[in-house]
Amino acid sequence: MRYPPGHKAKTREKILEAAGRVFRRQGYHATGVDGVMEEAGLTAGGFYAHFASKQALLAELFEYFRGQFNIKADDQATRTDVRKDLDAFVTRYLGDVHLQKIEEGCPLAALLSEVCRSDDSVKKGFEAMVLDFQRLATTQGPDGQPAFNEEQALATLALCVGGIGLARSVQDGELAGKILESCKQAAQSILDRGETPGFKAKPERKSTA
Template sequence: MPRTTANARAAAKDATHERIVSVAARAIRRSGYGGTGVADIMKEAGLTHGAFYAHFASREAMLAEAAAKACAESAAGATQVAADAPPGMALHTLLATYLSKGHVEQLEAGCPLAALGSETSRQAPEVRRAVTRHIKATIDLLARQLPDWGQQGAHEKALVMLSTAVGALMLARAVDEPGLSDSLREAALRHLTSIGR
């Protein structure tokens, strides 16, 4: 009986930990690393501020897990989009989904690179490591969709594609003119589609 109770407690603690990380992953994309406070995260997770240290050694540890979670969610979404695309259309579908108006509006659930890019260089090494892994995986995913995958130029094309798409999404979110936002997205998509052939 004691082992069953201990297992139930461990499972409950793991579930609570995961809930906190999920809330933090949304919060960092919505408010940035600097705008994400422990008290607000714990309140949104339905927990007391004091319970935080039963789960994390520091705010930075929480941010590192939140960044990793946001990146994992983004990667899973992109992988699913590529898998669901019609044959030969994975790259275009990925780019069109990424540069969609819906993605511009989905700050909390969208790409962490576009939401947090300019802040990431000032974060702890653990946060930067999680983001670096995600960038490398995304470059690889894009390169694998290119017709010249495996050839020398494919990797460089994927680098340009990711840089352009993230930059266009950041700018499309930044401006206060919907028409300009649409133009930024659409121009980037046309350009990226042309170099992906």
């Protein structure tokens, strides 16, 4: 059977979309190739025409996520108020909607424990998303100065990813809310004052020349 032009690319994207949903919903290690293809509405036998293995799928999935979440470094040139963007990001990330919608939420939080047990190709894709956020947060503002330093950016991301992951892992809804609020306040203190608790600015090295 002859397929129209672009059919393979569209099918590949359909598999990536399905994998993104099902991996976040029930976990990478708990989901087999059959489960991914069922989610995509395709037969399991067609999987290997697109991906060499389930691990290869996961590695490529993070690149796909980067495009979907629109945080690639190329997009930073259009951002003029990084602080405002990140404040909105923290509020949304550590909110009740994101707490409940694991399937539609951030893959960093949903797949964190899965990635640490995966190979380097998967970790490389995960790391690229972390570095995207870091570059976004340290983008220069209209005054020519970076909004935050690297330590502040990484601390903010760690509070968001760790906070939502911890809140999702407790049974008590009130406790989950306290976790989210605590992390939100800590993250926003970085955004509001440009200060990272526990981090001190490194002194500039004096030239010996």
